[in-house]
Amino acid sequence: MSLHLYSHPLASFCHKVLIALYENDTPFQAHLVDLADPAGKADFLELWPVGKMPVLRDEARGRTVPETSIIVEYLQQHHPGPRALLPADADARLDVRLWDRFFDLYVQAPMQRIVLEELRGAHEKDPRGVADAHAALATAYAMIERQAQREWICGDDFTLADCAAAPALFYAAIIAPLPDAHPRLRAYYERLMDRASVRRTLAEARPYFPYFPFRERIPARFLQD
Numbered sequence: 001m002s003l004h005l006y007s008h009p010l011a012s013f014c015h016k017v018l019i020a021l022y023e024n025d026t027p028f029q030a031h032l033v034d035l036a037d038p039a040g041k042a043d044f045l046e047l048w049p050v051g052k053m054p055v056l057r058d059e060a061r062g063r064t065v066p067e068t069s070i071i072v073e074y075l076q077q078h079h080p081g082p083r084a085l086l087p088a089d090a091d092a093r094l095d096v097r098l099w100d101r102f103f104d105l106y107v108q109a110p111m112q113r114i115v116l117e118e119l120r121g122a123h124e125k126d127p128r129g130v131a132d133a134h135a136a137l138a139t140a141y142a143m144i145e146r147q148a149q150r151e152w153i154c155g156d157d158f159t160l161a162d163c164a165a166a167p168a169l170f171y172a173a174i175i176a177p178l179p180d181a182h183p184r185l186r187a188y189y190e191r192l193m194d195r196a197s198v199r200r201t202l203a204e205a206r207p208y209f210p211y212f213p214f215r216e217r218i219p220a221r222f223l224q225d
């Protein structure tokens, strides 16, 4: 097995790459990274000192590939499957990259901020930071509502941007429900959640949901098949 993915089944950025792998039935060996375990953390930092998951290791090519967007592009370049997650057309590719960055920076980042704040002790809380993160999510939701005109975020094809959108919106919607006033956002979210690669990724995350600080808000439909 050439491809090894170092990740955790609960981690939203890991979901982004798992969805890309499952979209193309790309064979890989999964390695669970437990950052709470000092030995596991030390091993992972050897691989990528930044300490952010996931990281892909391609033994055949001798390459260690961090950063989700780069991993998905690397897979397309060196281990392509039937579904191109980045379009060949240069302008269309720019749109996909833009919306990939959008979901990472303006949905995942504020969502993670709120989750991390929830895990902090009472004396470390930053209510202003949480309020800012909620405001950022509200802005992002309104922008997705405007963009979600077609089946997928950049048109008729499922792309890297949708791989980024699925975990970002899955967790964000638990923390900050998608407003009724944004029907296109809500319909897009439903299409994402119904995608086979996303369902598989969420099913694999299910045993770890008890570790998510907002676990009691996870909709019941995600807790069973």
Ligand SMILES: N[C@@H](CCC(=O)N[C@@H](CS)C(=O)NCC(=O)O)C(=O)O
Binding pocket: 011, 012, 013, 014, 035, 051, 052, 053, 054, 066, 067, 068, 069, 104
């Ligand atoms: N920009 C990175 C972000 C990755 C990231 O934030 N991963 C989280 C898990 S969802 C992580 O490793 N967190 C561990 C930590 O910050 O200690 C990417 O796209 O790969």
